[in-house]
Amino acid sequence: MFVLLAFLSLVIELALGYPDRLFRAVGHPVAWMGRLIGFLDRTLNRQDWTLRSRRAGGVVALCVLVAVAGGVGWALQSLLGAGAGLLVTALFASSLIAQRSLASHVEAVASALETEGLEAGRRAVSMIVGRDTAVLDEAGVSRAAIESLSENFSDGVVAPAFWLAVFGLPGALAYKAVNTADSMIGHRTPRHAAFGWAAARFDDLVNLPASRLTALLIVAAAWVTGAGSAAKAWSAVQRDAGRHRSPNAGWPEAAMAGxxxxxxxxxxxxxxxxxxxxxxxEGGRREAMAADIRRALRLYRAADAILIALMGVVAGLLFLHG
Incomplete structure (x- = not known):
């Protein structure tokens, strides 16, 4: 049932996204998680505590966060059950996946560069990356957009779908909580270097399978569409992915680069x-442009389609053998 749930959630999110009217009315699950993380940060990350105490506070915060997210997911999944309830569960779970919004934000960067120029491109890319964008040239803006597309395909699409397929709604909600915590407190700033340590390390762990799967999906997309070189993508993954400072981001980025x-x-x-x-x-050109963002989006959409098809096939096989 969990693989079918993941398949349905991917299809629903691709078709509907997360409606703006719903966001204005009730917010978004990630925003709800963010409020809990903020509360835990204020409560368990006191500046007058020792670094050891603050690190311990971060571990406690992570445990509370995962328990709450997983518990809410288990309760909802148990309450809704199978049949029509499965569709309602899939509708809720689709809010944890970001296929449409990811493509929309990255495409906005390409459109801004093409129609309004560099300053507009910098503004658009600043919405999706954390780096300094004011000094980026067109190539830098384009590379930033492509890197964000690659990494967020793993974190925002493949990983939640993977954990949804493995553990159902509790797994997807717990994953999203960890990923949100990493984005909020997992940075090596003076405030969060100790407190966010557990969130950052656990986020690395739970993203390991999805990052590898994402790289394979991009390689497969290049082979299927001809929009890129599958052989060079695979070579780049083997050669470069392990050299990235992140244990996960290098896999989809290397695949896309190659x-x-x-x-x-x-x-x-x-x-x-x-x-x-x-x-x-390494060895590829640095002079990326808006057209390269469009090519990356083509690969992303093909890889996403392969992911959905894979979930559908596995769900069908499990049903036949069930």
Whole structure:
């Protein structure tokens, strides 16, 4: 049932997204999680505590967050049950997946560069990346958009669908809670270096399977569509993915870089701090442009379609053998 739930949720989200009217009326599950994380941060991350105490507070906060998210998911799933309830569960679970919004935000960067120029492109890409965008040229804006598309395909689409297929709604909600915590408190700032340690490390762990699967999906998409080189994508994954500072982001970024013949990642500025990361797709060109964003989106949509088809096939096989 869980694989079918993941399949239905992917299809629903692709078709409907998360309606603006619903967002204005009740908010979004990620926003609800964010409020809980903020409360835990204020309560368990006291600046006058020792670093050891704050790290312990972060572990407690993570446990509370996962327990609450997983518990709510279990209660909803148990209450709704199978049959028509499965569709309602899938409708709720679809809010944890970001296929439409991801494509929309990245496409907005390409459109801004094409129609309004560099400043508009910088504004558009600043909505989806954390790096300093004011000094980026067109190539930098384009690379940032493609890198964000690659990494968020893993974090925002493949990972929640994967955990939904494995553990149902409790798994997807718990994953999303961990991922949200990492984005809010998992940074190495003075306030969160100790408190956010557990969230950052656990987020690395739960994203391991999805990041590898995402790389394979991008390679497969390049092979199916001809929009990129599947062979170069696979070579880049084998050569470069493990050199990324993140244990996960390098996999989809390297696959996308190799498929498009680009060199992604490398040195970047975050809050005025230079992060000297390894190149993904080493040897590829750095002069990316809006047309490369369009090519990346084509690969993303094909890879997403393969993911949905894969979930559908597995659900069908499990049904036949059930």
């Amino acid at each position: 498929a498009l013949g680009l060199a992604l990642a490398g040195p970047r500025n975050y809050g005025g701090v230079l992060v000297d990361d390894a190149l993904m797709g």
